[in-house]
Amino acid sequence: xxxxxxxxxxxxxxxxxxxxxxxxxxxxxxxxxxxxxxxxxxxxxxxxxxxxxxxxxxxxxxxxxxxxxxxxxxxxxxxxxxxxxxxxxxx
Amino acid sequence: xxxxxxxxxxxxxxxxxxxxxxxxxxxxxxxxxxxxxxxxxxxxxxxxxxxxxxxxxxxxxxxxxxxxxxxxxxxxxxxxxxxxxxxxxxxxxxxxxxxxxxxxxxxxxxxxxxxxxxxxxxxxxxxxxxxxxxxxxxxxxxxxxxxxxxxxxxxxxxxxxxxxxxxxxxxxxxxxxxxxxxxxxxxxxxxxxxxxxxxxxxxxxxxxxxxxxxxxxxxxxxxxxxxxxxxxxxxxxxxxxxxxxxxxxxxxxxxxxxxxxxxxxxxxxxxxxxxxxxxxxxxxxxxxxxxxxxxxxxxxxxxxxxxxxxxxxxxxxxxxxxxxxxxxxxxxxxxxxxxxxxxxxxxxxxxxxxxxxxxxxxxxxxxxxxxxxxxxxxxxxxxxxxxxxxxxxxxxxxxxxxxxxxxxxxxxxxxxxxxxxxxxxxxxxxxxxxxxxxxxxxxxxxxxxxxxxxxxxxxxxxxxxxxxxxxxx
Numbered sequence: 001x002x003x004x005x006x007x008x009x010x011x012x013x014x015x016x017x018x019x020x021x022x023x024x025x026x027x028x029x030x031x032x033x034x035x036x037x038x039x040x041x042x043x044x045x046x047x048x049x050x051x052x053x054x055x056x057x058x059x060x061x062x063x064x065x066x067x068x069x070x071x072x073x074x075x076x077x078x079x080x081x082x083x084x085x086x087x088x089x090x091x
Numbered sequence: 092x093x094x095x096x097x098x099x100x101x102x103x104x105x106x107x108x109x110x111x112x113x114x115x116x117x118x119x120x121x122x123x124x125x126x127x128x129x130x131x132x133x134x135x136x137x138x139x140x141x142x143x144x145x146x147x148x149x150x151x152x153x154x155x156x157x158x159x160x161x162x163x164x165x166x167x168x169x170x171x172x173x174x175x176x177x178x179x180x181x182x183x184x185x186x187x188x189x190x191x192x193x194x195x196x197x198x199x200x201x202x203x204x205x206x207x208x209x210x211x212x213x214x215x216x217x218x219x220x221x222x223x224x225x226x227x228x229x230x231x232x233x234x235x236x237x238x239x240x241x242x243x244x245x246x247x248x249x250x251x252x253x254x255x256x257x258x259x260x261x262x263x264x265x266x267x268x269x270x271x272x273x274x275x276x277x278x279x280x281x282x283x284x285x286x287x288x289x290x291x292x293x294x295x296x297x298x299x300x301x302x303x304x305x306x307x308x309x310x311x312x313x314x315x316x317x318x319x320x321x322x323x324x325x326x327x328x329x330x331x332x333x334x335x336x337x338x339x340x341x342x343x344x345x346x347x348x349x350x351x352x353x354x355x356x357x358x359x360x361x362x363x364x365x366x367x368x369x370x371x372x373x374x375x376x377x378x379x380x381x382x383x384x385x386x387x388x389x390x391x392x393x394x395x396x397x398x399x400x401x402x403x404x405x406x407x408x409x410x411x412x413x414x415x416x417x418x419x420x421x422x423x424x425x426x427x428x429x430x431x432x433x434x435x436x437x438x439x440x441x442x443x444x445x446x447x448x449x450x451x452x453x454x455x456x457x458x459x460x461x462x463x464x465x466x467x468x469x470x471x472x473x474x475x476x477x478x479x480x481x482x483x484x485x486x487x488x489x490x491x492x493x494x495x496x497x498x499x500x501x502x503x504x505x506x507x508x509x510x511x512x513x514x515x516x517x518x519x520x521x522x523x524x525x526x527x528x529x530x531x532x533x534x535x536x537x538x539x540x541x542x543x544x545x546x547x548x549x550x551x552x553x554x555x556x557x558x559x560x561x562x563x564x
Contacts, residue, residue: 029345036341043334054329072329076338085346085361091353 040073134272144533145497146464150419156426159473164490166207166216169509174202189484201477204433213501223448231492232562236505236514247470261303264418268309274415277374279312281418286401289425289439304543308360317399392449402446430481464496475510487513499564522556
């Protein structure tokens, strides 16, 4: 996919929750995702080499404009979203 | 409508406020659905077993395709005497046959294609094509009087696995997980592996290890027999185990929020399975790390780990048994011998004979055989009548053996008629076999039930089933 969901999001925006789940997140969902993002960002800032290693996974090459730590943290958030029961199972 | 889909709030109110007698185990089970599936499932019987258990776990060696009882465990000199002669019509008249249906006038006997020899102290006559299984003759109890209801592979497997020919009932491994839980929460409690070789490789569908109307967390999990048993066990580069755990916690938290809005029991299963998957990222590498296995073990099984063979699966089965997996099912798809039964038996023996015996011996050496029940057998037998150089599917008679866990080694039970066509004495139904298995696990088969669509279902069905006490020590 040219425009994979959540592949690259500018920092501070909702990841593509709407695109994946066709609804807005509930506040408690936003909170959990935001907290995940914050923790992940902290981890990747502490070990940028891990961030770079993660961004080398897969066929899509990260753009140079992206901050690797930020992008790695967003990758984690996106992995969470893609693996939700609601994403996999439509109601 | 499924009981689990009743409005969660109503159900909670009912369960907590009801003065009616709801079994405490069932109550605990239903309430566990309300909160988190994640806690370890101890089983509805939760150590309140009906009998003192002999078996803690079961290894079902499913010889898929329909092994000929006449070339394995059922010695029929009478059939040898009629080799090439017409099959007496008194046997077959009005009977259901499979591919031989319609050619009844030309039905001919095919004598046993392999010599039978006495094995062990018990001196039981067994096919010389399986000398290694012969070498454990004193450890196994043979039942020669099985019959089934289905003449084609898939429905016959369904019957053997679920006690019903109608798809959608829980398989025996799922019943055991529901009743007993497992002695591990690091690996699935019900693991399936498959191998092939020796005959037409008839397909095996995942519905054979389905949980049916039981919650889906009790379904069997199929491991790959070739290469890594589970794909993608390792995290991607740049993702540490901590990191992955953080991610999983968030996913489960979000799924839990969804579970509060949607009355979908599959959400509980999803949460439990993700937790299991995370644990398996640690437990599976340990499971498959056979570097500490001594050479004599590989020699015993004739196994090259991860090569997809039955032998490799047997070694993994032992390692699963050691790790507390409740029900391990190995299918070997290689027994559908419509043609050249003589040669095909030799080929399939090359795949399974040595490893089967090795598994029994290895478990015995490790003190695990005494609480591991081994069941060896297929979904039906094969005709005494020739189908060219082979034999057709046959439901009226087949043989199985059991070993370990309170089984009387060296015992034999049940007889077929002189041609091995039908059960002549001491019939054992598939339900009887299930009842016997459950007994060894400490379960009265009439008392492990699950209410679905207004009926209390059980593995052994409605008709009376009988524990085959004669094969128990």
